[in-house]
Amino acid sequence: MRPIREEVMSITKKLVQQESIVNTDGEAALARSLHAMIAGFPYFRDHPGQLILARTADDERERYNVMAYVRGTKGNSGRTVLLMGHLDTVGTDDFVHLQEDACHPDRLMDKLHHEELPDSVREHLDSGDWLFGRGVLDMKSGLASNTYLLKYYSEHPEKLDGNLVYLAECDEEDSSHGILSALSILRQWKEEHGFSYVGAINADFVSPRHTEDQNRYVYRGTVGKLLPSFFITGAEAHVGSCFEGLDPNLIAAELTRQISYNPELCDEADGEVTVPPVSLKQTDLKESYTVQTALSAFVYYNFFVHSWTPKDVLEKLRAQALTAFENALLIYEERYRQYCSATGEPVRRIPWAPRVITYEEMETLLIAEHGKAFTDHKERFKTELLEDTSLDVRMFSVRVVEEAWKWMADRSPAIVLFYSSLYSPRVQITGETSEEAALNRALDLAIEEVQPMYPHPIRVRNFFPHISDMSFVSISDDEEGIGAVRDNNPAWGTKHFVDYGAVRELQIPVINIGPYGMDAHSKMERAEMTYSFEVVPALARRVIERLIGADKTQTTVALAGPETHS
Incomplete structure (x- = not known):
């Protein structure tokens, strides 16, 4: 097993084994554990002020985001890339008699061998290349990839002429308190540290669009959602x-x-x-x-x-x-x-x-x-x-x-x-701004480099098809469009409020490079390990280094991305 695959898998299992169902105490517990894990990285022992456990604002529950940043040492650029992903999951009631094993992938898979399963699921279970469990796909393996990349660049800041910001947000599965609370800190860091956010990489899951679809998708921008x-x-x-x-x-x-x-x-x-x-x-x-x-x-x-x-x-x-x-x-x-x-x-x-x-x-x-x-x-x-x-x-x-x-x-x-609810704004990445054009180019080149080393087609689409926190780092609607949400929501200003102006102020072009799998939010939730633990960090690493890397002319490196380390 390749070392990077092994490390991302290890982080994934640690995250999955700590239940973090949305709107439960598990969200806060996992945030504290993740904060402690990152605090143990040598870089953050030396720079403790660059890692925070940030409580959400205007939230009836006690829960937290984990946020950190690494300053590149190659130059003095303020160019900054945001890595983002959510730490909460949906519940586990659908696992029924296997509920106690839902967050323990190895135990769960042992028991699934004795269950009656559809042929396609049985094939994945027997293959050795699929990991099962609640949150494995949505989206703790994506968060694990981001955590791995944070660790790598904290050990190799000399590879960056710019900054890498890490955000693990809570409450994505319900009301997005996490990302909405993080906006103020992202803006604060922008002002205090001169961060110029040139791109964001979300790591939410991707799935086939139909039963015969063999493509693995990356997305520029995201669908918008209204109620x-x-x-x-x-x-x-x-x-x-x-x-x-x-x-x-x-x-x-x-x-x-x-x-x-x-x-x-x-x-x-x-x-x-x-x-x-x-x-x-x-x-x-x-x-x-x-x-x-x-x-x-x-x-x-x-x-x-x-x-x-x-x-x-x-x-x-x-x-x-x-x-x-x-x-x-x-x-x-x-x-x-x-x-x-x-x-x-x-x-x-x-x-x-x-x-x-x-x-x-x-x-x-x-x-x-x-x-x-x-x-x-x-x-x-x-x-x-x-x-x-x-x-x-x-x-x-x-x-x-x-x-x-x-x-x-x-x-x-x-x-x-x-x-009567949250509007998650649509995000169109048209390439009309220099930041969007650079992000699109970086993504295209990353896929071009990685594709020869992976058997299934990696395809780009323009709109991530599910509700996600990508909607709150950039906005494509004009003020009149947003005004229609504000003026026609009876809860606005009391039970509900979103500072869309803060989103517009950040305006970070965003893409999604996330784990591949099937049956998210169901008992058979599972992620393909080769793509999720190897290809995902490899693609993200290439995009990061095209945008803020020390050597923006680099081309092919090993599929697993950064060199191995312990």
Whole structure:
């Protein structure tokens, strides 16, 4: 086994064996252990001020990022590369009877040999080149590669004419408190130490795009993710007289039929297409059983973007919501007429018309009508609502919309469109700036050098396809686009806030070079060791040294990258 592969594997197993499920005490425990590991590197024993355990800000939980930097000694350049990766994982309940072994790869694989497995999984298990376990793929092997590179360059700062910053962030799997808290320190280091961030390398996992796909992907930039949400009001009625009212669940059902899996809502850019939106929650807002129809309903959808801004998405979804509302009323009227025909009752005119407004439009209307009385009430209500810690940001948001709706003079059935969660901005690396062009070139050359030594194709794509912390080191949206997020999120400034200005100030072009594997977030999570423990650090090392290396003309070196060391 090659020494670098062995070392990255060793670090991976150490990280995996310490459970760090998001929103548990394990996150903080692993951060402390990782900090202690790095503190033991000789460089950081001599430079303890260049390694910090940084608690997250504005976070209900106690958890930490681990951050460090190595100053190159070849020259005095301020050029700086950021290595980033998250230390938290999803839970282990899916392992069922193997849950106690989920974070112990060797034990788990021994037991998996006695399990009934799909042929493809069995082949990987028997090959000796795949490591199984929770977090192995997402993304502790990527974090291990970054940790290895930090150690290597701490032992060889003479190879860098510039600086290497290391970030192991928490809470990537939920609300990104980690990376959002790290922004202030990255900015502080920029000001105090003259760091000029020329590129960032994330190490999140990559997977095949379909069952026949043999490519290993690296990504420039990342997909953006929104959570468009809909508060739907109806007209309440007793179920024995259901046609006297309008059930908001009917509108919600039509809304989901209109939006979920709709290819019209796939965003295409640079030849790549997002997956369509899909419903993540659909419910009415009745708190208990009654024999009356619901007064309101709540639906939200996952929505990926490559080029559309949050403002664009609102306008597209307004049109979809109007169509859904129209369809719901057509269904209602058709069925009402059929019922009247069967019963002999006279047909009355349907009194409702489709109505869709954004939260920003509703709030503007209410301020114009009620002024300070409304704004004061809204702020008091939000402050009191914060005391209910059972509400996540999504339910908090809809409760604010529901309360605001009570102030409307016209409360006939309507759909209110808003955002109820974190916006992870899209990042397009176009190559238009000198930093982006240099990063693209460094990545292309790195792949060109490594590819002959690895049997599967290594391909570049333009958008990392999953939600990731890459979204918070650079931003492609203009101020108007970001304003649509701020002005249409009812939780903004209380339950939820993101300093997108800080992201824009850093504006670090970012790529993803991460471990390859399959079945992340499932019981069969596994990483291919040759790619993950050898190719990944080799590619990252070449990019680093093209950007801030002492010898930017270097070409081919061994696949494993840096020379071996203990």
